[in-house]
Amino acid sequence: MFKNIVNLVRRTSDKDIDQENLLKDALDSSRMPRHVAIIMDGNGRWARRRGMPRSLGHRAGVESLREVVKASSEIGLEVLTVYAFSTENWKRPREEVDSLMDLLVEYLYKEIDDLVKNNVRVRAIGKLDELPPRAQEAVVRAHEMSEKCTGLNFNIALNYGGRAELEDAVRRIGAKVAAGELSPGDINQGVISDHLYTAGQPDPDILIRPAGDLRVSNFLLWQLAYTEFWLTDVMWPDFKKVHLIRAVVDFQRRNRRFGGLNE
Ligand code: FPP
Numbered sequence: 680m681f682k683n684i685v686n687l688v689r690r691t692s693d694k695d696i697d698q699e700n701l702l703k704d705a706l707d708s709s710r711m712p713r714h715v716a717i718i719m720d721g722n723g724r725w726a727r728r729r730g731m732p733r734s735l736g737h738r739a740g741v742e743s744l745r746e747v748v749k750a751s752s753e754i755g756l757e758v759l760t761v762y763a764f765s766t767e768n769w770k771r772p773r774e775e776v777d778s779l780m781d782l783l784v785e786y787l788y789k790e791i792d793d794l795v796k797n798n799v800r801v802r803a804i805g806k807l808d809e810l811p812p813r814a815q816e817a818v819v820r821a822h823e824m825s826e827k828c829t830g831l832n833f834n835i836a837l838n839y840g841g842r843a844e845l846e847d848a849v850r851r852i853g854a855k856v857a858a859g860e861l862s863p864g865d866i867n868q869g870v871i872s873d874h875l876y877t878a879g880q881p882d883p884d885i886l887i888r889p890a891g892d893l894r895v896s897n898f899l900l901w902q903l904a905y906t907e908f909w910l911t912d913v914m915w916p917d918f919k920k921v922h923l924i925r926a927v928v929d930f931q932r933r934n935r936r937f938g939g940l941n942e
Contacts, residue, residue: 702924710931712884714758721890721914734778739916750920758832766840787817798830804876805839841900848874889915
């Protein structure tokens, strides 16, 4: 029943589809971003404004996620990273944490066949060993089932914090130095990147933050060094394919200098 309510209030209008088609025509295939990262914010406020419990906002957020993953594959992104649960989110009431973990498990069990069919490789990033056992099992199953997929790399940041990621990386690098496998003089930015959860992946080209807040919230702190931000007041449960394409079209008009000068 809840699912029906969520879908009723989240229906895509014909206007959205018209805009989506117009924007798709505006996409420049020679300037596509490789990696888009998203802070899926605003679920709680979206639900409260409709007199619903926050958990229904998260459930509506899963519908947006489903649409955005599909659209990311369609437009040919290499990597999509979404922030699903931070190292700080444990501070939320127990019922909300439990309902988020339940949603994650439900999502991974329900979606994995379709994700694999669409050649999407799922990777959870974060301190995964601290997740409840049911979430760890769902994550391991999704990793194993999708490990041979060669299309979109879909990173789900779970119990993720940018500082915790750097702390883990420093600890692993330190252990290699102590074991004599690496000398301190050989530690450089490449070595640090190679010890992050996103090792081997390009840094995000675009960071999308819906719901109006203007902060990074401990997300991908190292990787965002030269990322272009795309901010919107739209709440995550109202975020659709049309918004993703708009972000990419805007990105394509930006002048990225990476600290240098215009050519
Ligand atoms: C932030 O909105 C959102 C979260 C902390 C969770 C995001 C999770 C989902 C979209 C669904 C579950 C994820 C997966 C991968 C199935 P908020 O609750 O802080 O909203 P508010 O700022 O309006 O309170």
